[in-house]
Amino acid sequence: MSYAVLESELDHLSSNNSLDSILSDSKSLLSGLKSLEKQLASSTSKTKDSDLPQKTKQLISNFEEKTLKNEKSINKSIKGYSSKIDKLFTTDLTTIYKYDRVEIKDNACNKALLDRAVTMELLRNGRFNIIDLYQEDRAFVVPAELTDKFKKLSSMLSAIREDNDFAPAIGWATTNSKNLKMIGSNLEFNLHKFQYMKLMDTNKSEPYTPFDYAKQNFSKFAGTHLDLISSLLLKLAQSKPEEKKLYTDINLDDLTDQFNHDYCKLMGLSATNSPIFNTLLASFQSIQHFIKYNKIASANLNWTTINELPFEIDLPDDLKFHSIFICPIIKEETTKLNPPMVLPCHHIISKDSVIRLSKNNLTTFKCPYCPTTTTSSHAVECTFISI
Amino acid sequence: MHRTYKNSLELEIQLKRSQFKTPIEVVKKNFKNLQKLVEKHNNQLSKSLKTLESKKTTDSQLQALKKIIQQQETFHKKLAFRVKQHNEFISRLQCRFEKLKQLKLMNEAIASIDSKDEMPTRLISQINKFYKEEINLVIVDYLLKTSQKSISTKALDKNPGAQLAKDLNAEKLVDYDVILQGLTIYNEIKLNKNLKILIDWCSENRKSLKLIKEHSKLNVNLEFETHFQEFIEKIKANELYDALEIANKHLIGYMNDSDEGDSTTNDGNGTEASSESDEYSFNKITSGAALLWWNAFKENTILRQTENQDLLCSPMGFYDSRTREMDKVKANVKPYEDLLNDMKWTKLADFFLYNFNSLYGIDQELPILTLLDIGGSALKTRSCIHRGQESNQNGEGDNASGSNEAISSAISYNVASSTKQSKSSENDGDVNFDEVLKQSNNNSIFSNECPICSIDLSELTSKLPFSHQVKSNIYDDPVLLPNGNIYEYDKLLKLSETLGKSNHHHQNGDGSGSADSSGDGPSSSDSAGSSSSEVNIFDRADGSEAIDFDTMEPNLLDEYKIRDPLTGEEFERKELVLVFPP
Numbered sequence: 001m002s003y004a005v006l007e008s009e010l011d012h013l014s015s016n017n018s019l020d021s022i023l024s025d026s027k028s029l030l031s032g033l034k035s036l037e038k039q040l041a042s043s044t045s046k047t048k049d050s051d052l053p054q055k056t057k058q059l060i061s062n063f064e065e066k067t068l069k070n071e072k073s074i075n076k077s078i079k080g081y082s083s084k085i086d087k088l089f090t091t092d093l094t095t096i097y098k099y100d101r102v103e104i105k106d107n108a109c110n111k112a113l114l115d116r117a118v119t120m121e122l123l124r125n126g127r128f129n130i131i132d133l134y135q136e137d138r139a140f141v142v143p144a145e146l147t148d149k150f151k152k153l154s155s156m157l158s159a160i161r162e163d164n165d166f167a168p169a170i171g172w173a174t175t176n177s178k179n180l181k182m183i184g185s186n187l188e189f190n191l192h193k194f195q196y197m198k199l200m201d202t203n204k205s206e207p208y209t210p211f212d213y214a215k216q217n218f219s220k221f222a223g224t225h226l227d228l229i230s231s232l233l234l235k236l237a238q239s240k241p242e243e244k245k246l247y248t249d250i251n252l253d254d255l256t257d258q259f260n261h262d263y264c265k266l267m268g269l270s271a272t273n274s275p276i277f278n279t280l281l282a283s284f285q286s287i288q289h290f291i292k293y294n295k296i297a298s299a300n301l302n303w304t305t306i307n308e309l310p311f312e313i314d315l316p317d318d319l320k321f322h323s324i325f326i327c328p329i330i331k332e333e334t335t336k337l338n339p340p341m342v343l344p345c346h347h348i349i350s351k352d353s354v355i356r357l358s359k360n361n362l363t364t365f366k367c368p369y370c371p372t373t374t375t376s377s378h379a380v381e382c383t384f385i386s387i
Numbered sequence: 388m389h390r391t392y393k394n395s396l397e398l399e400i401q402l403k404r405s406q407f408k409t410p411i412e413v414v415k416k417n418f419k420n421l422q423k424l425v426e427k428h429n430n431q432l433s434k435s436l437k438t439l440e441s442k443k444t445t446d447s448q449l450q451a452l453k454k455i456i457q458q459q460e461t462f463h464k465k466l467a468f469r470v471k472q473h474n475e476f477i478s479r480l481q482c483r484f485e486k487l488k489q490l491k492l493m494n495e496a497i498a499s500i501d502s503k504d505e506m507p508t509r510l511i512s513q514i515n516k517f518y519k520e521e522i523n524l525v526i527v528d529y530l531l532k533t534s535q536k537s538i539s540t541k542a543l544d545k546n547p548g549a550q551l552a553k554d555l556n557a558e559k560l561v562d563y564d565v566i567l568q569g570l571t572i573y574n575e576i577k578l579n580k581n582l583k584i585l586i587d588w589c590s591e592n593r594k595s596l597k598l599i600k601e602h603s604k605l606n607v608n609l610e611f612e613t614h615f616q617e618f619i620e621k622i623k624a625n626e627l628y629d630a631l632e633i634a635n636k637h638l639i640g641y642m643n644d645s646d647e648g649d650s651t652t653n654d655g656n657g658t659e660a661s662s663e664s665d666e667y668s669f670n671k672i673t674s675g676a677a678l679l680w681w682n683a684f685k686e687n688t689i690l691r692q693t694e695n696q697d698l699l700c701s702p703m704g705f706y707d708s709r710t711r712e713m714d715k716v717k718a719n720v721k722p723y724e725d726l727l728n729d730m731k732w733t734k735l736a737d738f739f740l741y742n743f744n745s746l747y748g749i750d751q752e753l754p755i756l757t758l759l760d761i762g763g764s765a766l767k768t769r770s771c772i773h774r775g776q777e778s779n780q781n782g783e784g785d786n787a788s789g790s791n792e793a794i795s796s797a798i799s800y801n802v803a804s805s806t807k808q809s810k811s812s813e814n815d816g817d818v819n820f821d822e823v824l825k826q827s828n829n830n831s832i833f834s835n836e837c838p839i840c841s842i843d844l845s846e847l848t849s850k851l852p853f854s855h856q857v858k859s860n861i862y863d864d865p866v867l868l869p870n871g872n873i874y875e876y877d878k879l880l881k882l883s884e885t886l887g888k889s890n891h892h893h894q895n896g897d898g899s900g901s902a903d904s905s906g907d908g909p910s911s912s913d914s915a916g917s918s919s920s921e922v923n924i925f926d927r928a929d930g931s932e933a934i935d936f937d938t939m940e941p942n943l944l945d946e947y948k949i950r951d952p953l954t955g956e957e958f959e960r961k962e963l964v965l966v967f968p969p
Contacts, residue, residue, distance in 0.1 A: 002400045003487065006407065010484055014477050019421070019470045026463045033456045040449050048448050053440040056455065060432050067425055078418060082411050089408070091401035094752040097760045100850045104756065110847055111533075112818035114755075117843040118526055120823065127554065130530075133547035137534050146824045184882050267827035275838035279848075280522045280755070282838075283762025288398055290761060308853045313765045321837030322770040324860040325968060333856045335769045342867055346966045369967070382871045382966070384861060385953060387878045 002088050009081040016077040018070035025070075029063040096290045099309065115140060121274040123147065124264070126154035153263050157256055166195045169259060179266050187262045189221045189228075190255055196232060207236045272318075282319045289313045323384035329353035329368060341379040345372040354379045396491050406483045408748030409562045410476040417476070421469040428462045482559035486520075493517060524560055527552045529755040531566045536574070543567075562747075569743040577736035582620065585613050585739060592746060599745045609742045614638055616735055763839060763848040768856060771839040859968055867964045868951055876965070883950045 036056060040049060104111040115138055122131050123142070128151060131142060156172060159165040173180060173188040180187050196217075199210040211233075218229045265271040270278070293311040325334045327350030334340045338352045347369045349357075357365040358376040366373050400407075435458060439451040496510055531548030543549040549563045572588055575581040589596060589610040600608045614637035621630035744751050822842050838844050862875035948957040 001397065003396055003491065006400065006484065006487070010480055014481055019473050022425075023463075023466055023470045026459070026466055030456065030459050030463055033452065033459060037449065037452050037456060040445060040452060043445055046445055048443055048445055052448055052452070053436065056439060056452065057436055060436065060455075064429055064432075071422060071425070074418065078411065078415055082415065085407055085411065089401060089404040091398075091404075093402060093404070093754060093757055094750055097757055097764075099760070099764060099852045101760045102756055102763065102847055102851065104753075109818060113844075113847045114529075114759075116818055116820060116823070117847065118529065118755075119820075120843055121526065122551075127551065130547050130551045130554065133545060133550055134530065136545075137530075137536055137547055139535075141819070143820050143824050146820055146827060149827060269827065270836045270838065270841055272836065275841040275843040276759075277522055278838045279762040279766060279844060280525055280758050281518055281762070282766050283758040283760075284394060284518060284521065286761050286765035287402070288394060289765075291398070309764055309855045312855050312857050315765060319766065320860055321766070321835075321840075322768045322860075323862065324768060324770070324856045324858070326856060326859045331857075333769050340968075342871075342966055346867070346964055348966055348968045380871055382867060382873050384865065384873045386862065387874060387882055387952065 005084055005088060009084045013077045013081045016074055018074035018077075022067050022070045025063050025066050029059055032059045091291060096287060096294065098294070100307075112140065117274070117276040120269075121276050123150040124260075124274050124277075126150065126157075128154075149267065153260070157259065160252070160256055160259070164198060166191050166198065170195060172263075176266060180262060183262065183265055185258070185262045185265075186225070187258055189218075189225050190258065192217045192221075193228075193232065194252075194255060200235065211236060278319065282315055285315055285319065286313045321386075323386050325350075325384060327353055329356070339381050340384070342382045343367050343372070344374050344378050345370050348382065351379075351381070394490075396487065396494060399490055400487060403483065403487075405562075405747075405749050406560070407480065409565055410479045412747045413476050413562070413565060414473055417469055417472045421466070421473075424462070424465055424469065428458070431458055479559045479562070486560070490517065520555075520557070523551075523555055524557060525755050525758060527555070527557065527561050527563075528566075529753055531561070531563055532570065532753060534567070534570055562749075565747055566749065569740060569747075569749075572743070573736050573740050576739055577733055580620075580732055582613065582617050585735075586617070588739075589613050595746050596742060599742055603745060607738070609738060611638065612735060612738060616731065619731070759848070760851060763844065764851045765854050766837070767839045767848060767851055767853050769853055771837060772835070772845065861968050865966050865968060867966045868949070868956075868958055869962050870951060870954060870956055872951055872953060873966060876963075879949065879952070882952050883948075 033056065036052065036059075040052060043049060102110060102114075104114055115134075119131060119134065119140075119142060122134070123146070128147065131147070135142060152172075156168045159168050170188075170191045173191050177188055192213075196210055196213055199213050200207075203209045214229070214233055218225075218232075221229065261271045272278070273281070289311060297310070325340050325348070326332065327334055327338075327340070329349050330353055332338070332350070332352075334350050338350050340348050341351050341354050342348050343354075345367050347367050349368065353368075354376050355361060357368070359365075361376040364373050364375050432455065435451065435455045439448065439455065442448045442451050493510070493514060497506075497514075500506060500510075527548050529548070530551060531546070534546055534548060536546075543563070544553075546563075546567065548561075549567065552558050552561045552563055572584050575584050593610060596609050599605070614633055618630050618633045618638060621627070621633060741751065743749070750757075826842055835841065839848050862878075864876040865873045866876045866879065867873050949960055949963060950957045
């Protein structure tokens with residue numbers, strides 16, 4: 001297996017210290033020469049030291065011999081690794097994908113689009129210094145208004161993470177209270193909850209501060225979070241061992257994730273990750289399918305529908321973003337031209353199937369799933385919507 | 388149940404070819420230089436030894452010995468640099484292998500978990516972290532390889548890719564210095580027409596270039612192309628003698644460098660025994676010779692005179708016999724014009740980079756693009772909103788199924804609203820962030836999570852094929868509203884509840900920030916008492932496993948209206964219908 005080969009060759013190569021030996025030999029040669037120099041300098045005799053050339057020569061040839069040996073040894077390790085890994089890599093990433101591609105080479109527009117997508121990923125990660133360099137390198141401009149939104153996010157997040165300071169985030173959540181509710185988020189409540197728990201932590205001896213805080217801020221959540229609020233208030237009355245349980249149902253990382261999520265969502269951006277991030281993530285999960293297919297495809301197995309990959313890729317659930325409806329009759333994915341239709345019996349088939357079953361809308365037909373008969377005029381077009 | 392991200396170790400290794408190849412190429416090269424250094428030093432030492440032997444006095448011996456020491460010192464410094472270089476690149480290999488080890492352990496941990504059990508959150512976050520790092524590397528690689536500014540290795544902090552690698556503590560995982568070296572030469576050739584740097588690089592790597600030529604079955608050698616360009620430049624500058632000298636020294640040799648025994652190539656067509664590549668070189672050289680003539684000729688010919696006439700613009704031009712003569716001449720001289728054209732520089736730069744990448748085992752294509760192709764096509768469904776392709780769907784409801792169109796355009800609200808703008812900016816080839824900014828100013832509750840539908844990527848991925856879908860993927864308990872929209876029951880109730888709540892609490896101008904959907908009056912049930920009873924009901928509904936419509940208390944539910952979050956329409960609870968996609 002490649003891993004084992006790589007491991008042993010690399011082990012061989014990295015444990016070979018021949019070059020370091022050459023270096024230390026060179027150093028000892030140097031000090032040898034220097035001590036000869038010292039002897040010579042301290043010599044009182046004016047006539048030449050007849051042993052010196054021989055001694056020097058000895059030192060040098062000693063070094064040369066050792067060096068040659070060391071060179072041979074490291075050369076062998078390098079060559080070994082090199083020839084083994086050349087054989088190891090049989091898959092070429094560039095030949096895996098054989099369909100229409102994203103071209104940027106002679107397409108300035110696509111290049112700019114890609115740069116923009118990458119910038120959005122960097123913005124989300126708060127890499128503002130990189131974006132500055134990036135803009136300088138490519139001569140494009142990210143509007144300060146956009147950057148500022150992410151800078152704001154980043155500063156609120158770091159206030160939470162680094163200083164345990166929820167105030168900026170709560171301020172933002174209060175202003176956007178209405179919109180947060182619209183997306184069904186309980187972020188505002190969660191932030192207050194953390195603030196309340198922090199107050200409890202810092203005011204262990206007197207319960208009034210957290211209580212006042214609760215009174216002021218929890219009231220508007222009474223309609224939705226009454227049970228949680230009461231258990232939170234109960235904590236005030238409880239003794240110490242219970243305190244540790246406070247953070248269990250949601251931790252700080254979850255909170256910052258939620259904040260990030262909701263903040264981006266309110267900007268109309270994808271909430272979990274940037275589009276380019278999710279696409280790259282999906283690609284890591286899909287490569288194996290491409291490789292597998294390429295192996296079969298060489299045996300002339302081609303059933304390609306135009307403009308569609310010839311094989312299925314089953315992505316993990318969190319990378320499935322659309323509701324897919326495969327018409328059970330024609331076994332095809334519904335499209336805008338061939339949308340799903342609900343029959344009066346609440347079974348769903350595609351429009352093309354309705355037309356086919358009703359012989360061009362002329363006759364009544366039986367639902368393929370139940371005994372109900374109906375006409376095409378009773379079939380209603382529908383849309384699957386994911387929230 | 389939960390399928391997690393997992394790639395086989397073997398695949399992951401295959402994807403990391405350059406990571407394990409580039410450093411060893413540097414190590415090899417470094418070692419060769421070290422050998423040369425040692426050899427040179429040995430020669431120097433033996434010379435100095437002879438001098439030492441010839442010395443007659445202590446003083447002169449001392450002088451000679453000092454010289455040897457000095458030589459050894461400079462050698463030692465250079466040697467130390469080489470050894471440091473060697474160790475650096477070996478340590479990169481080790482770091483990269485550590486990552487594989489991580490993956491191996493992770494995969495083993497995943498495999499050991501019973502498919503029925505939940506994944507431990509620690510493992511999940513470990514996996515997420517691993518892929519996040521992988522993706523970061525892809526981005527670093529992209530930033531590095533497409534940097535438009537030549538940057539000396541001393542100003543690495545000015546390069547976004549190198550700086551990002553540093554910020555990520557991933558310096559050992561990217562051969563930023565190697566990549567930037569190639570890029571610097573590339574940009575020098577392309578932008579500054581700097582041949583010297585290329586000539587130096589070629590002579591430094593002469594052997595490898597020959598191997599690359601054979602290995603990738605090219606019929607051109609970079610060194611030949613480089614000197615040929617040098618030759619052309621001399622001609623352009625009218626320095627004919629220099630041009631001829633270059634041809635003599637560097638180009639003629641390529642005409643028969645592989646067939647030693649046969650010397651006939653010098654005079655004739657070079658057909659005998661001469662390989663295809665020699666023929667290529669030969670043709671090039673002959674065209675170069677013709678170029679000598681053409682360059683002198685083109686300045687003062689009839690061509691120029693004719694071209695200046697207005698005739699070409701009028702229909703008369705077509706019937707004028709000279710025009711057709713001109714065309715013939717033009718066709719004949721086209722190859723020579725091409726040779727003199729500045730585009731040659733771009734081609735040469737590209738060809739250099741090809742050779743450079745082959746030498747270091749760097750992918751010839753940007754990994755980010757290949758991965759975008761792969762991931763993009765895997766994600767792309769026929770439900771994805773595509774600007775450009777289906778832009779008509781965003782127009783005013785143009786057919787009978789208007790309600791449906793309205794919905795899709797409401798889903799695509801953010802995309803749709805910026806369609807026009809992006810169209811016009813597309814024409815200028817000018818992409819900017821305005822649409823993103825505009826979107827970020829719309830507070831919408833429907834952000835589409837799909838990357839292919841996003842402003843970021845929808846246009847970029849428009850050419851990619853669709854994924855192949857064979858299984859329906861619909862949420863459990865889909866309910867149909869009378870307007871044809873189908874929602875996941877639980878989520879619809881929950882959202883409807885919060886929307887109802889927000890109506891309750893903010894009666895004035897609620898929801899105007901959302902899509903074009905608000906405007907409908909607030910929920911009719913807004914007595915303070917019913918508010919808390921609603922909570923109870925829906926808490927219960929959330930908790931129960933299956934939905935049993937009949938067991939719900941009808942009078943309370945009737946009071947509560949279900950609101951379509953997309954259109955804002957409100958419906959009676961009893962109007963909801965459970966549908967059955969098979």
